[in-house]
Structures are given as C-alpha cells and as structure tokens.
Amino acid sequence: MSMDKTFDAASAEARISAEWDRINAFAAGANAKPGAETFSVLMPPPNVTGSLHIGHALDNTLPDILVRWHRMRGFDVLWQPGQDHAGIATQMVVERRMAERQEPGRREIGRDAFVEKVWQWKQESGDTIVNQLRRLGTSCDWSRNAFTMSGAPGAPEGQGGNFHDAVLRVFVDLYNKAIIYRGKRLVNWDPHFETAISDLEVENREVPGHMWHFKYPLAGGETYEYVERDADGNITLRETRDYISIATTRPETMLGDGAVAVHPDDARYAPIVGKLCEIPVGPKEHRRLIPIITDDYPDPDFGSGAVKITGAHDFNDYGVATRNNIPLYALMDTKGAMREDGLSYAESAAIASRAAQGEDVGDVSNVNLVPDHLRGLDRFEARTQVIADITGEGLAVTDAEGAPVVENKKIMQPFGDRSGVVIEPMLTNQWFVDTARIVGPALDAVRDGRTQILPDQHRKVYEHWLENIEPWTISRQLWWGHQIPVWYGLDLESRGFTDDEGDGALDEVELFALLSDGLVQRGDYHHAAASFDEVAERFRDDIAGLPQPLEIARVIEVADRDAAIEAFSRGLADYNLSQDPTKLVYPVWRDPDVLDTWFSSGLWPIGTLGWPDATAEMRKYFPTDVLVTGFDIIFFWVARMMMMQLEVVGDVPFHTVYVHGLVRDEKGAKMSKSKGNVIDPLTLVDEYGADALRFTLTSMAAMGRDPKLGPKHVEANRNFVTKIWNATRFAEMNGVRGGGDRPNPRHTVNRWIIGEVARATAATDEALQGFRFNEAASGLYAFVWGKVCDWYVEFAKPLFDSEHAEETRATMGWVLDQCYTLLHPIMPFVTEELWSLTGDRDSMLIHADWPEFGRDVIDEDADRQMNWVIQLIENIRSARAQMGVPAGARLDLIVTEADAPARAALAANAPLIERLARVNPPQEGKGGNGMLAVSAGGASFALPIGDVIDVAAETARLEKNAAKTSKDADGLRKRLDNPRFVENADFEVIEETRQKLADLDQDLARIHAALAQLKAM
C-alpha cells in the first residue's frame, strides 16, 4: 500500500464522519473510564433559521477541542447540541417566503395555520445548520439534539424533548413568586414587526438629524422678561417674550406633549413656572394648553433649557411625566402611524385641557390627540406636516434673516436589530421579569468564583451590566414562540357589582346592573398555569365567592376579551330566560403574546437535560463545565442563564465561561453582508479541509482578541496537514508502523525525540487547561513541523541504514502516534485517517488514550547532545551558504578543537551530521589555508573549500559573527557588572546569565582564533 501525496480531505471527512456515527463515537459517556468525572458542554444554540457562519465555526470548534481532549482522557463527556427557535428571525423568514410565493399573509391564514407553516419550514430546513456543523467535525451527541420549541403545540410527532414544559413551568413559577409581572410601561416597539422588543434588541446609532426650534406661546398672551447671562453673571440678552422656546428632534410628538419642563434652578424661566403655555400645533380653536413644570431632568445648558414632555413617546419624558403626574398621551398605532382610533380630536383636546388644569382625568388611553388631518399618516409624514403647520403659522424660532432655525446635527436613534426600522417608545401592556429580584445570586456567583468568566475584561462587563439591570420585557407580539401561559377573566367583583339584598343570590336587577355597568371599563383578573385545565381551577376558586348562581358558572375558554364579554352576556341572558344556571359561563381568554426567545434559551442548561423531570442526565451533567460563546451575547444569554438557573434550580449553569472574540476579515473589518466581506466557513472547508479551518481558528483564538481570518492563513495550515501527512508517508515507506508501546531506545536521537514529545504533551495540556487555544495550536505546529518533520525525520534517514534501524522504526511509529493523538482535538479528520492507515488499532483515534507520561521521560543528556548537533549543522550550513559553497558539494570536516562532551556528541551522531551538513566523516587536524571556520559549543571545526577561498569574504563573515557575539556578550557583561543586579536578581537568573556569557565568550574566542589564522595567510 502506498499513500497518496496529499490528504484528500473531501472524501476522507465524509467517510470518517460516517464511521464515527457508526460507532456512536460522540454519544454522551462514550469512552468514559469507569467512575470517570463528567465534563459537559452546551452548544450555544444557533438559530434554526440560520446557516453556518464563521462565528458558529469558532463557537463550536473551541468547545469541540475541549470535548475531544476530555473524551480521550476518559472523562464522561456530554457535548449537548441544539437549536434556538429564534422568534422574530424565524417569523420574518417564513413571512418573507410566503410573500415571495405570493401566498396569503399570516393575518389572512390565521395563527394556527401560520404556526403550522413555521413548523413545516423548520422540518424542511432546520437540519441545514446541523449538517453544516457536522462537516466541521463537531462531536456533539446529535442523538440529543434539542430545540427550544420542542414539545410546543404543533410540534411534529416523533420529536423528543419537552422544552415547552420547562419554559411554561418556569414562567408559572416566577409568576407565582411575582417575579414576573404585567404592567403598562413604555417599551421599545418595533413598528415593522409590531412587537415589543427588549432594550438589548435595540441598536442605538448616530445618524444625521435635525433639531427644530419652536415657540410655545404663553397662555393668554402673557409676557415675561427673558434674561440670559454668561458664566460671570453678566447679562448678555434681555428681552420681553410671550413664548417659551423648545427644541426638538421629533416634532410629531409635540401633539402628545403633557407639559414643558425646566430645571428648578433655571432663573430664566422662574417667572413662568406654574403657568400654562400653548402647543403651537393642532386646530386653532382647540389649541391645547400645558403646564410649565420643574424637574431635574432638563439640562439648562442644552438647547433652550426647556424640554417638552411627551411621556408616552420618550423614555426620559416618561420618567418626568410619571414623577409629576403628567398624563401619557399615546399618538401612534402599532405600525408607527398616527392613531385613528379613540375619541375625536375635539373630545380628546377637551379632556387634555382639564388634565392641564390639574384635574384627574383617569385613564387616557382612549384620548387621541392627533388632529384629524394628521390621523393615519405615517409618523415621518406627520413630522413633515407638523413642521409645515408651525412654520406656516410663524411659530418657528427664526434667525436674524427671519428663516426658521433648523440645526443639522447627529442624533442618537434607536433601530430594531432585526427590522432596521426606527424603534418607537410605546406605552403598552407587557410582561416583565423583575430582574432586580433575581440578579443578586448571578452577581455573587461570578464574584466568588463559582463561575469564572474568561478573559477577565468580560467579567467586568458582566458585573457592570447586572449591577445596573433594568426590568426585562419578555412578551412579544408574535405568533412563533411559547405562548404566554396566562389566561384573563372578567373582573366581576372588584367594582360596581353588589348583591343588594345580601341574600347571596343574583336577581334580575343585579344582573342588569352587571351588564350595564360596563364590563369593558373594568380591569381583568389573570392567572398563570401550564394548561387551561389548571387555570380553570384557579378561576373556579375565584368565582366561588360570587353570589349564586354565578359561583357555579362554567369556566370556558374563548378567543379574546370581546368574545368573553359576548359569551358572558349571552350566558346571563339565557339564564335570565330559562333560569337554568348551567347556561351561565365564565369565559377566560389566553394572552395571545409569546415569550422572548431568550426567555427559553435562558433555560438551555436545564431544559436540554430534561428538567423539570429528575433525569439521570440532569443529575450527572448539571452544572455543566464550560460554555464557549461570543461576547455579543453575554447579556442576552449568559447573564440570563445565570439568573434563571440560580433562581430555578439554585445552582450556577456552568463553572467557566470562555468568551471568544468576533471573527473579522483579514483587514480587521467586521464581516457583513452589505460589505461583502463575509467568509463562508464551508467554502473554506471545501477548499482546504475542515482540519485546516479548525486549526486556523484555534491558532487565532488568543484570549481577548478578535481573530482576523483570511484564506492565506487557512492555506498555511492546510500545508501543515500535508506536512504531517507526508511525514507519515515517509515513515510508511520505511516500514514504520504505529500502535506500539512507548519504546526505550538507546540511540540519542530516539531518546531525544521522546523527550520532545513529553514536552509537547505537557505544553498542550497546560495550554488547554488554561483555555489558551492559540498556544496549544502554535506549540503543536512548532513541535510537529519544527521538531519532528524538520529534524527527527531527517536524523532518522541515516539511522534506517544502521544498526539502530529497528528501534528507530519503533520510536518513529510511536512518535507519530503521539502527534496524531495530540493534534486530534484540533484536527480530527486527518489524524483519524492517519491513525487508521498506520496500524492495527484497538479503537478509533477519537477514543484512543491521551498520553499521560510526564516530563520524567526527558533524557537531559540526549537533549543537550542533540541540541549541540543541531547547532553544529546549522552553523555549517550557514557558513556554506554565505560563502557560496555549492549545495551539493561534500566538504571535509576537520576537528581542530573539542572538549569531551563535544567529542562524545560528535562520535555518537557523526552520520547524522555528515548527511545533514553535507560533510565527510570528521577527522582530527588543523585549520589552515582555504578553510571555513565553524564552531559549536566546546568545539571548533575547519572546512576546506579549496585553495580559492575568498579570504575577504570569509573575514567579513567571521567579523560579522564576531560583532554580533561580542555585542550580545557585552550586554550580559554589563548586567553582571552591575552590583545591584547581582544583589537583587534571582539566583537562577544570575546563573543563567553567567552561563550565557561564558558560552558567548568562548564562541568569540574561537571566531577570533579563526580570524587570526586567516590574517596569517
């Protein structure tokens, strides 16, 4: 059998993958020694919509290295894979596809049909990313592949998992602890997807914008003395004004202003605080007045110092409004267009006026302050119109020439990270996690080291974020996701309804009162439970206290609140007619919203292990060991997993979080589709093989740095694959076979390389232990290429023709086995292939034993000797090359001087030196005319290159060497001459320095001797 000249990655990868699958090589616990410690790792679940990008390749290569390494060491390993259902992203993809096929939209086909379509789509393309990950050699237990929507309604038959149960259970638990609550809050609203999103899903970007300046006239034409002063208190402007000047970047929100606020210390506006001013937009006859209030929020130095307060459309204003009891007037609908619903403008303005006078007007959600001509307009069209209206009326602040003041300036604007549209702060009912209540343990765990975040800089980021955590909006107005397990019921007892006679029975009058009292106006009850049956129980308990016969009303489920009112009314009417109490129903309806995807992925550690069931996996593999992920999801995912696992099961989800950088292109630019610099990992795999890509990513994974990846790097590492392939090919041609035990050879070369293997092993273990992936990779590269291929293989060539042939074959076979083993976690395919080609093995390499011998197998003498040999060969080669000796010429090697160790090294390794330095067997003699002078520790040599030696060139070469040596020696001498160095430095350092100096001095003496000889000629 003879090997090809290169490794055929494409065909071998598929074959080897199939073989691993056949023996279930990746299964949890595979290759575990009896009673082994466990090592478990979670895959950061990629979006099920997604396809593999280079970040995934890194996310999975690094943990795969740790996993393979532990598996070979006999740990009981679980490498848990799975995918995330990715609410918005997936819904977006499916909707887009429906549109492309000109199918009816999701609202037309309805929720159930749409969700079914998403499941269908997931069935068709959900495996894409799994198959792509497999091509990288990711050795997860695919039989356990999890999905964050598993077990949810509509999930196809035959798919395991109960993620849905876990999610609902946690929701209900947190709801019952009141850690999850419902509230009407200002949230980030995505007008494209028409859903709330969390603040993490908002990207704030600086974009060119405008700042408009408008006059808000004082009510009743009042005037005041407006005075501006400079820093020293000198008056710079004094004028009589009948308005207050307001700057805004969003004029359309003026319609919803509830007040104008100034800083309490701002003397300019002190005269008008407490007065009313007019919003300069809207129909003249209903021009609204709003109060001028004080609050600490306005910055007197920014703009005019006066700020309009639109509590329902700005987060800062929201704070001011709630502090000062200013109504929150909503202006927009879910699409970001100006509202058309609610009361007429006239009615609305009237209510707002009463509010401005200080009257409590109650719930203002029905108040629509959008003037008729603006209703239905998109928010940006409305802006244009508002500006035109105000300017037309002469209420824009103008410059000296009378032109309206409009500043062009950069403004920070929020964008949806998925939709890319401008996010609108919106006042809506949403569900929140009161993160402040569960954040403590997550902070403590990192502070006390139960979970370690590497590198350290990310720990700080994590802590800072958690210390300033905001409530987490977890409801999403989407259809694809875990529907919130909350049902609402009508509030029949809190207000209005009374049992007049106190007889515990409901008479017709009371029934009528119940209906006419306006159920619509009332608040709702809600309960959370994992199913309708359970929640019905809760509602039955609630209504048990109602007068009869209502207390026996059947709890039924209806679509929504309107349906509930209708069903309830019909029930009452039927009862009224028939006096049959079974006609009475208590309808409840389920919250239509779904949970934020991250709520479910936050449960990834326990959800994938079968929780809430007390599974064997849960007992065995939780808490997990290492999580490898990107810094971009520390908040989204890592922090939330920490909080949720600690709250739900009282333990940290993992001991170590290794945060890797962002893979950039070779110029350091972020990869993005719009820039067109995205590198497809599979293209690289096709071209160079998975091993080369894995090795490249690994060698660039320096902690705390962003890897910069270009095809050149991958090519270089593909060459490395070829290198070890060919070293094996050479071995095979010389009858070397693997599979043997560690030999105990006699020849120095063989003893030396065994020590080098031990060094490489220890270095690899240390690097991986410390998550210094790049050091593991570069150390192995240097060892395999620099030591094994460059030197050992070359040394072995003459040995194969010597009495040491047999032990050299054994040693080389063993050394290569160690190379395959050590490289396997990083380059699994080529090493597995070589393993199978080179010996009869008990197991595949993936289940072979990781080397366990220590540095004690290093033979220091052999080490010294071989380093001397290498030095001599290099010096001879260098001298030859510099003097232009033809590469093929074989020179005599004359030993002019040698101490005992040098003599011994020479004697033991002469054939190697002869071959690699292209010299004849060494002989004693004297240097002389026409000879090159070369030295190595403790010995001097002369190499005759004929009578025609260029004395000048050789002198120059030696002088150059002398200068360098002498410079180095002087540096060391200066240090040693410094008494403070000798006093302060470590003993070892001083000794080492002395030794180095002695060596250099000796070298220098030899060079000078050679120079003297040259001159004598």
Add this chain to the structure above:
RNA sequence: GGGCGGUUAGCUCAGCUGGUAGAGCGCUUCGUUUACACCGAAGAUGUCGGGGGUUCGAAUCCCUCACCGCCCA
C-alpha cells in the same frame, strides 16, 4: 460623556505572573539530496505608538498624550 480594549518585522498577529523580541504570510539567494515544491536550506527587516515614572532591569507594571476600535449613555 462614561467604561473597556488596541497600537510589536512590509502584512496579519503571538508574547501568561518584569530578565532585553517570535510565528505565519510576503520578500531575497540557493536547491529537485531515498516524505512533502501545499517542499527544503540560508538570509534581510523591529529606538515593541509618543513622553514621563517605578525597577539593577520594562514590549511587559504605573501616569500621561495621540490615534484606532468596541460597549453603554
């Protein structure tokens, strides 16, 4: 504005707890000697961003400035 990180060979980057610089790619010269030209041999290139400090000794620790990047307001 606050925080974090970066600035080392022509390019892309290593350099862990201070002992005086390395790799890959590229470049120059030579080479097809019993694996490998996806190769081998030899070689050139660095006041380690500027300035200051601590130290016997600083790319490494501290301060400061400049520029670049990221995160959060």
